[in-house]
Amino acid sequence: MGNTTSHKHEPTVGSDHDHYRHASPPISPGSPLTYSPQIPMEPISRAEEVSSNRGAPDFHGVACWPAQPKVVPVVIQWSHGGTHVEVEGSFDNWTTRQPLQKSGKDFTIIKLLPPGVYQYKFIVDGEWKYDPNQPAMYDEMQNVNNVIEVHEYVPENLEGVSGFEPPPSPPSSYNCPTPVADDYAKEPPAMPAHLQLTLLNVPPALDAQAVLPRPQHVILNHVYCQRGQNVQALVVGTTTRYKSKYITTVMYKPKARRRVLENNNLRSD
Structure with missing residues (x-):
């Protein structure tokens, strides 16, 4: 096997790629802002443990593959018309554009992103646009970009909810007393009450145009x-x-x- 040299493909003048290259956004604000996850972390190790494990990558699984960051599915949507809609953002350092799928009048795409804050913008029929209905911010060049904050999914602790449940009713509240003589003193009706609602017993209407119930x-x-x-x-x-x-x-x-x-x-x- 010999050494191979990779060459980047240079777009030709007048091509669609050249058109989008001139319309590319300014320099990205850099890697997305990150924060500590929302799950309990292990305590900080002692100095000797840190020195012994320094430089060792994090491995997991049977095949000892490097640990992958947790990703969260995020829906990005454009609802302001257009024929062809793409999205580009800081989640890949403004390097690629991905087309959105049209569903009715909306364009959507689902991206798997690790927790963090990302800026992105839409390209609608070759024109840069941002969604005014979604959160937005100014970048370093005073351009308006949409922004999204991805949080790590933390499952609910169902055991903690048990303390708010009402206590069960005592067994003594459920009883079946024996009927007494008063329960049989009143005679049952000779006919159900709703059977008396016949049209023969409806009072006559004064208006000739009245409609019967x-x-x-x-x-x-x-x-x-x-x-x-x-x-x-x-x-x-x-x-x-x-x-x-x-x-x-x-x-x-x-x-x-x-x-x-x-x-x-x-x-x-």
């Missing part, structure tokens, strides 16, 4: 007698439904025949 489903297909308002006839009615229409049929039966039979019985006596 919509019957309840529990009174359908039952025969009802009207309350004793008409002494000359027996009035019965039933309500049926066909799709969304309700039909109430009212039948009148005269009471004269009953009176004739009563008179005949008196004469025979």
Whole structure:
């Protein structure tokens, strides 16, 4: 194997890459700002332990690969129109542009970033833009860039929530007493109360254009007698439904025949 020399590809004049190169942002403010993670850390080792472990990389896993930094999925979204939208930022020192996927009227991309503070900007149809609805800041060249702060995910401690739960009710609060005589003193109703809501017993409306109330489903297909308002006839009615229409049929039966039979019985006596 021989030594190989890598050459960077120089873009040609007039190409799209040359157009974006002239429109590139100013020098990046540098590596993203970092802070200590939000999880408990081990105490600082003694001086002799530090000197003995100095220069040794952090390895983990079966294959002893170097430990990788924890990354957090971050959604970057552009919602201000355009045909082709890209994003470039300090997460890779302003070196690459990544296109956003269009979904309806929005453009989104999901990036895996370690905890820190990052600046980024959108390229919408070849023009640099920032989202006014997202946090923004000025860089060293007084350019406005969007900024995002990525926090390390810390799972909730469910054991700590148990102290706020109400205490369980005592077993003595659950009982089943034996019914007493007062529970049987009142007679049950002869008919459920909702079965009295028949149209025969609705008061007549004063307005001729008034609409009857919509019957309840529990009174359908039952025969009802009207309350004793008409002494000359027996009035019965039933309500049926066909799709969304309700039909109430009212039948009148005269009471004269009953009176004739009563008179005949008196004469025979």
